[in-house]
Amino acid sequence: MRVLLVEDDPVLGPELKTELARSGYAVDLLDNGIDAEAAGYEDIYDLAVLDLGLPQRPGLEVLQNWRRRHNPLPVLILTARSAWQERVDGFEAGADDYLCKPFHTEELLARMSALLRRVHQQAGNVGLEVDGLRLDEKTQSVIAAGAEPVSLTGTEYRLLRYFMHNPGRVLSKLQLVEHLYDDAVENDSNVIEAYIKMLRKKIGRERIETRRGQGYVFRP
Amino acid sequence: MKSIQNRLNGAFVVITLVLCVTLWLSYSWFLRQTAYDFVSASLGSEAYVLLKSVEMDDSGGWRINPQYVAPVYEQPMSGHYFQFQVGDDAEWHYSRSLWDESIPPNGGKPVGDEGLRLVYKHGHPWLVRSDTFTKDGRQLRLLLAADVSHIETGLSRLRWTMMAVVALFLGIMLLAQVLVVRNGLRSLVRVRGQLNRLKQGDIRQLPDADTAEVEPLVTEINYLVQSMEMRLTRSRNALGNLAHAAKTPLTVLDRQIESLAQRAPQQAIGLREQSQRLRELMERELRRARIAGAALPGQRIYLQQEVDKLVRTMRAIYRDRDIDIDAFVAAGSYFPGERDDLVELLGNLLDNACKWARRRVRIRGRMDEQCLELCVEDDGPGIPSDQRERLLERGERLDESRAGHGLGMSIVCEIVRQYGGRLALDEASGGGLRVIVMLPRRAGLDLSEQTPAL
Numbered sequence A: 001m002r003v004l005l006v007e008d009d010p011v012l013g014p015e016l017k018t019e020l021a022r023s024g025y026a027v028d029l030l031d032n033g034i035d036a037e038a039a040g041y042e043d044i045y046d047l048a049v050l051d052l053g054l055p056q057r058p059g060l061e062v063l064q065n066w067r068r069r070h071n072p073l074p075v076l077i078l079t080a081r082s083a084w085q086e087r088v089d090g091f092e093a094g095a096d097d098y099l100c101k102p103f104h105t106e107e108l109l110a111r112m113s114a115l116l117r118r119v120h121q122q123a124g125n126v127g128l129e130v131d132g133l134r135l136d137e138k139t140q141s142v143i144a145a146g147a148e149p150v151s152l153t154g155t156e157y158r159l160l161r162y163f164m165h166n167p168g169r170v171l172s173k174l175q176l177v178e179h180l181y182d183d184a185v186e187n188d189s190n191v192i193e194a195y196i197k198m199l200r201k202k203i204g205r206e207r208i209e210t211r212r213g214q215g216y217v218f219r220p
Numbered sequence B: 001m002k003s004i005q006n007r008l009n010g011a012f013v014v015i016t017l018v019l020c021v022t023l024w025l026s027y028s029w030f031l032r033q034t035a036y037d038f039v040s041a042s043l044g045s046e047a048y049v050l051l052k053s054v055e056m057d058d059s060g061g062w063r064i065n066p067q068y069v070a071p072v073y074e075q076p077m078s079g080h081y082f083q084f085q086v087g088d089d090a091e092w093h094y095s096r097s098l099w100d101e102s103i104p105p106n107g108g109k110p111v112g113d114e115g116l117r118l119v120y121k122h123g124h125p126w127l128v129r130s131d132t133f134t135k136d137g138r139q140l141r142l143l144l145a146a147d148v149s150h151i152e153t154g155l156s157r158l159r160w161t162m163m164a165v166v167a168l169f170l171g172i173m174l175l176a177q178v179l180v181v182r183n184g185l186r187s188l189v190r191v192r193g194q195l196n197r198l199k200q201g202d203i204r205q206l207p208d209a210d211t212a213e214v215e216p217l218v219t220e221i222n223y224l225v226q227s228m229e230m231r232l233t234r235s236r237n238a239l240g241n242l243a244h245a246a247k248t249p250l251t252v253l254d255r256q257i258e259s260l261a262q263r264a265p266q267q268a269i270g271l272r273e274q275s276q277r278l279r280e281l282m283e284r285e286l287r288r289a290r291i292a293g294a295a296l297p298g299q300r301i302y303l304q305q306e307v308d309k310l311v312r313t314m315r316a317i318y319r320d321r322d323i324d325i326d327a328f329v330a331a332g333s334y335f336p337g338e339r340d341d342l343v344e345l346l347g348n349l350l351d352n353a354c355k356w357a358r359r360r361v362r363i364r365g366r367m368d369e370q371c372l373e374l375c376v377e378d379d380g381p382g383i384p385s386d387q388r389e390r391l392l393e394r395g396e397r398l399d400e401s402r403a404g405h406g407l408g409m410s411i412v413c414e415i416v417r418q419y420g421g422r423l424a425l426d427e428a429s430g431g432g433l434r435v436i437v438m439l440p441r442r443a444g445l446d447l448s449e450q451t452p453a454l
Helices: A012-022 A033-040 A059-068 A084-093 A105-119 A154-165 A173-180 A190-203 B004-053 B149-200 B215-263 B265-290 B303-317 B339-356 B385-394 B405-418
Strands: A002-006 A026-030 A047-050 A075-079 A097-100 A128-130 A133-136 A141-144 A208-211 A215-218 B054-056 B062-064 B080-086 B116-121 B124-135 B138-147 B324-329 B360-367 B371-378 B422-427 B433-440
Touching (some): A002 A033, A026 A033, A047 A105, A084 B339, A097 A105, A097 B303, B265 B339, B265 B405, B339 B405, B339 B433, B385 B405
Parallel strands (some): B324 B360
Antiparallel strands (some): B054 B062, B080 B138
8 A cells, every 4th residue: 555645744754654654554755735736646546644734735725636636546634723614624625534633643544544445445444354354454464264363574464455455456566566665665566476476375375366467366 | 872964954953043043133234224214314304394394473483384394294193293492492393293292302212323313102113303403593403203113014024024934945955954964974874784784794895985985984894804804814824823833743742752652651651641731732722712703794604504514524524433414404594603613613513423423413503583593412322411511611521532522512612602602401302412502693692581492
């Protein structure tokens, strides 16, 4: 899952980025409204965490512009503005969720995964579960029905989560790379093959199907 | 309260009356004087005729040759009289018209010059002229009198005529004046009506005035309305910026406290508590400072619109909870205040209701002559009656496990208080909490007698 984090505070931004990355998100951090708006149009983000008080272009305007151009990117507003009028304005502009500062990281993470599940029309409010396979977001491990939890490495966890959010969809290697790594990481799409091989060992071969020349499908 | 119209009309009547009386007095003085001069002149010429007709009779006495005398002096009480005295002889000779009267040789009120006197004889004003001539070496003193009642009658008739004319004139002028003044004040009256509409929120600005005297007033009021709106927006923006500026570092601080907590839990507890207090304090004060507490002129906030937006927002926030939110707002109801205050008030009430509701939240709104009434109820566990009072009094948080209830309620209390409204909590039909808010439609209305209709 790749997240566009827009936060202009020089301390909070990098810190949040580190924490989100620790929770298995690939994070691109931007600190102004104009860059953020442009980045939002790239079809590589699964979620945007948007501050409202941004330099150059207010966050609300960025969001309105995205929605006006039919950009469906799920947006969680993270702001210090807590008046109800401001919240109403946020939702009316097209936000999917609204979290007021100060906040706890757990709350932000819970809201983010709830939002991702909602966007991918997946029910449940504890964790991600597809066809008897449950992903524990806290311990970054996978639990098959009736089996012991199997812990995953960071990349395996990210890969599996992306698959589980998009069950039945054909995902190309490039797509997987784009949603698993942020801009800072140099990537070779060939490493994906290696990670898929390891993931198959942990959750069973039949779960991930290879479509030659197209990519992979996570079977629900 | 004085009325400009009445003052203008009163001043006009007084000035016109003073003017008319002065005019009348000077006019009648002139007329009378002219008439007297005229009579005096004719008496003077009569005197010469009489002088000529005075002659000595056979017995050595003096008499008037009736041949020369005008017949009017022969007619008794004709209004034209004379008498004369020759030399040192004390005897007066009288005209026949005097009958057995005489002209007083002295006294009376001197009028004009040439020894003219006004004497009252049996209620009739006589103008008396005395002349002294020398005839045949003897001194001849001649008194001539004319009854001038006809002049006084004429003047008196003139006075009444003039009074009637003045009254008529005054009436017409007053009518004209009233029309002119009313016409002149029409733009003020119009502005008064427009100000009412501005207060009601029918119009956002006063339209330009067509009178030079009223124009600056209208411009000034428009400027005030604008600057009030701008000031509120500015202060809200400043508060928003302050919130942003203060809360972001507070978030960073909190995160550092959390990371400290993992290494040294004991040290972190105190810090966490203080940061929590600081956060709550700031949140409360910032929210309180945002309350405008009064309607801005030129704005009408329709309840339905704001409720619709809030319901959409609540549905988005509580999307996962599957709560039915129904809103019934009487058509045309509007909030007698400022938009952000309404949204803050309803937002907090709805948020609380959604937090506690099991399945259902209902909002109702209606408006009557006196007040706007809002009612928010949920089907949650409700609050026991003894604790409701506490919640109202101190905005106390009753259940610490679900954040925000207390703060939200204290903001609601504060907004209702600033608008001079009433807030009541009771039990909804399904057992949940029902909150009823009544806000007066005009400042200063007392709602303590009003009973909630919802």
